[in-house]
Amino acid sequence: MARVLLFGPLRDLAGWREREFAVASLAELRASLCADDPALGAALAGVGVQVALDQAIVRGEAALTAASEVAFLPPMSGG
Amino acid sequence: MIRLQEQPFEPGALLADFCRGRAEVGAVATFTGLARAEAGQTAILELEAYPGFTESEIGKIADQARQRFGLADLLVVHRTGRIAPGEPIVFVATASRHRREAFEACDFLMDYLKSRAPFWKKEHGPAGERWIEPTPRDQADVARWDT
Numbered sequence: 694m695a696r697v698l699l700f701g702p703l704r705d706l707a708g709w710r711e712r713e714f715a716v717a718s719l720a721e722l723r724a725s726l727c728a729d730d731p732a733l734g735a736a737l738a739g740v741g742v743q744v745a746l747d748q749a750i751v752r753g754e755a756a757l758t759a760a761s762e763v764a765f766l767p768p769m770s771g772g
Numbered sequence: 773m774i775r776l777q778e779q780p781f782e783p784g785a786l787l788a789d790f791c792r793g794r795a796e797v798g799a800v801a802t803f804t805g806l807a808r809a810e811a812g813q814t815a816i817l818e819l820e821a822y823p824g825f826t827e828s829e830i831g832k833i834a835d836q837a838r839q840r841f842g843l844a845d846l847l848v849v850h851r852t853g854r855i856a857p858g859e860p861i862v863f864v865a866t867a868s869r870h871r872r873e874a875f876e877a878c879d880f881l882m883d884y885l886k887s888r889a890p891f892w893k894k895e896h897g898p899a900g901e902r903w904i905e906p907t908p909r910d911q912a913d914v915a916r917w918d919t
Contacts, residue, residue: 700822701892702903748825764822768905771819771850771891772805772862772882 695722695761703742703767707733719744719755722763741768773846774830776821778853783863790847790865797844797867801874803882809857816896817855826890833884841877843868848881850891883914 694713704710707730716722727734736742745764746755757763783804791800807817834846845867855861862885866877885891887906895902 698822700820700890701894705903745822745825748822748828764825766822766890767892767903769888769890770886770893770904770906770910771889772886 694759695757695763697722697726698762698764700764701767701769703733703736703765706736716757718757719746719751719763722757736767737765739767742766773848774827774834775847775849776823776827776852777849778851780859781849781851781863783860786847786849786863787865790845790867794844794867796869798869799871799874800865800867801871801878802863802865803878804860805862805882807855807857807859807861810895810897813897813899814857814895815898817857817861818894818896819850819852819855819861820892820894821850821852822890829890830885833881833889837866837877837881841866841868841873841880843873843877846877846881848885850885850889852891880917883910883917886910887914 694715697712697714699707699710714722714725716725723734723737726737743766744751745766747762787802808814830848834848837843837846843866847865849863851861864878864881866874868874887910893904895904
């Protein structure tokens with residue numbers, strides 16, 4: 694089980710902010726999210742969406758454990 | 773110091789605190805960002821952060837600013853949650869021996885905060901709600917420091 698967090702427009706698109714998924718890798722997680730909600734799956738693969746694993750940005754594939762926290766971060770805007 | 777908070781803040785009070793007790797600092801520069809009403813289009817601005825991650829990412833850029841500009845100190849206060857037009861959203865203060873470094877570091881930190889810090893900003897108005905992304909101008913501003 695990995696804990697998945699969505700931020701900004703991704704959260705509105707999905708209709709949830711936080712969920713647990715029984716997956717062992719980021720690729721499995723993306724496949725599972727895509728199967729549940731194809732529009733969300735496409736948005737997560739969109740330009741400018743970054744992934745943080747346990748609060749550090751990761752690029753490409755990564756293994757997940759029960760304690761993993763995965764956050765999908767759309768383009769950022771502060772100030 | 774980096775601080776996120778839902779409560780409104782008073783920029784003057786932050787500046788007075790930041791200036792207190794400094795003998796070797798000749799320059800303090802500050803920037804205060806206010807929420808705009810956009811001619812009635814924005815009734816409320818909603819700022820979302822990723823608690824823990826947002827502070828640590830801003831902390832990394834603050835370390836860069838300290839090194840690059842030789843700062844004596846800096847302060848970033850950023851609001852999250854719902855913010856009304858006219859209220860301060862962000863406050864940045866930088867302290868250095870001489871003014872140039874303080875001005876430039878303040879500019880550098882704000883350019884970063886506008887387009888690369890982990891915040892997501894939504895505008896609520898009479899026409900509904902809308903997520904705001906950095907403008908091409910914001911992107912060009914932050915790219916000035918990538919040399």
